Amino acid sequence: MLNTPEKSLSTIIKERKSVRIYDSNYIISKEEIEEILKEATLAPSSSNLQSWKFLVISDPTIKKELRAIANNQEQVETSSAIIAVLGDVDAYKNVERIYKSGYEKGYIDEASMERVIKSTYNTYPNAPLEVRKNIASFDAGLVSMQLMLIAKSKGYDTVTMGGFDKEKFVEKFNIEDRYIPIVLIAIGKAAGPAFNTTRLPLDEVVRFI
Ligand SMILES: Cc1cc2nc3c(=O)[nH]c(=O)nc-3n(C[C@H](O)[C@H](O)[C@H](O)COP(=O)(O)O)c2cc1C
Numbered sequence: 001m002l003n004t005p006e007k008s009l010s011t012i013i014k015e016r017k018s019v020r021i022y023d024s025n026y027i028i029s030k031e032e033i034e035e036i037l038k039e040a041t042l043a044p045s046s047s048n049l050q051s052w053k054f055l056v057i058s059d060p061t062i063k064k065e066l067r068a069i070a071n072n073q074e075q076v077e078t079s080s081a082i083i084a085v086l087g088d089v090d091a092y093k094n095v096e097r098i099y100k101s102g103y104e105k106g107y108i109d110e111a112s113m114e115r116v117i118k119s120t121y122n123t124y125p126n127a128p129l130e131v132r133k134n135i136a137s138f139d140a141g142l143v144s145m146q147l148m149l150i151a152k153s154k155g156y157d158t159v160t161m162g163g164f165d166k167e168k169f170v171e172k173f174n175i176e177d178r179y180i181p182i183v184l185i186a187i188g189k190a191a192g193p194a195f196n197t198t199r200l201p202l203d204e205v206v207r208f209i
Helices: 009-015 030-040 060-068 074-078 091-104 110-126 129-153 166-172
Strands: 052-057 081-088 157-161 179-188
Touching (some): 052 129, 060 074, 081 129, 091 129, 129 157, 129 179
Antiparallel strands (some): 081 179
């Protein structure tokens, strides 16, 4: 585990950049990836249904094969791991487990738990697939952002990649129908700088009323 001094959230946000050059010999332990994911999954989600799933790929041979369906992007092979973030369009099926555990911990009363479970079963399964895909993509985006900042705070770098063949990915990793691939996040120890990037001026993207 890396021993990095605590940095403020603002510093971590400013220092996070998409890194595409990694030390290919650097191994991040399964335990540390689990720790990052555990914190990342504290992200908010629609009705707390947590419509995300992760596939962590660190096997060098599989990463090499994945590179071939990810626009031949070097970081797919040279990073320590690829965390594929999938969206779960059937996340409503988790509702009982999630709300029962909140009830058992004393966070909600029984009537509220039952109300949420009932209303979830009344709304989510009937929502068009497109709507459920949007919800799952949004939740996956929130957890991904959180994951990248946590990784940075632990001394690692990341790059999110949407550039991969999603159909081939589903086929290669036998992904069940309910999951949609959203992004691949490469995580590792930087061996070169990120590109600098700029942002549009705030007054172009904000309107105060
Ligand atoms: C949804 C999404 C998809 C992206 N896909 C790729 C990609 O396939 N390959 C890549 O090198 N960078 C990819 N990026 C990284 C962006 O290029 C990068 O975030 C952006 O240029 C801003 O730079 P920064 O992350 O260093 O601030 C992606 C970012 C996002 C959010």
